[in-house]
Amino acid sequence: MKASKLRRRYLAWLICGTLVASADTLYLTDGSIVTGVVIAETDDEIVLANRLYGDLAIESQDVLYRDTAERPDRVETYAITQDGMTVIARLQRAVPARRKDAPSFNLLIPGSIQAITDANGIELPFSQRTLGENTLATLLREDLGQDMGLLTITTVQKTILSPSAAGRLTFRANYALNQAQSLRVIVRFPRNFSLLSLSPPPDVELDGLLIWDRQLRRQQRFQPQVLFAP
16 A cells, blocks of 8 residues: 555554444555445455545555454454564453443453553543553443443553564463353464464464454353464
């Protein structure tokens, strides 16, 4: 994508919000993720309607992967930095059920929280406290919409990556959901990294991109693991 287009059309994955449940998601070669509804398409260009940014024209050659499937109940994205030291994650968490007249609620999130957004990509205020490698975030219910089911938390994580003495790097996530849900786990990594092993095999494997789609039962454990050679 040309620099002049980037200023108007670029949407970094850190602030990308969900448009609607049936939205299209484009994974671009520059590492960004754009979500919206495709309203026009030619062999050379895709025009995407985005709630926050209006109509975005994306060159087809810049699209690495296109997801038009129905969105799962929960989508979580991990982006490994070029130095292999940090993961920037976008995690989805459900708003807890209200307890009597409690004006706030807490979320315990791995890593250091950078932002919390609602389903429209609007950033929400929160207070936080560090607990070891986790962050306890407190949000006021009055700051949320009436039917706000899922929140997206952007967090910087380090312990999800494990380096070895041999210069290898292991990414490992661990899921055991409290209810039956469809889950999509997306891992982005520098394209100069070599993939040494994958467990379990992903549903999508592209240059710099891995995607797992799973329908999990309550408390069913799912542990995607990747071994890299940076």
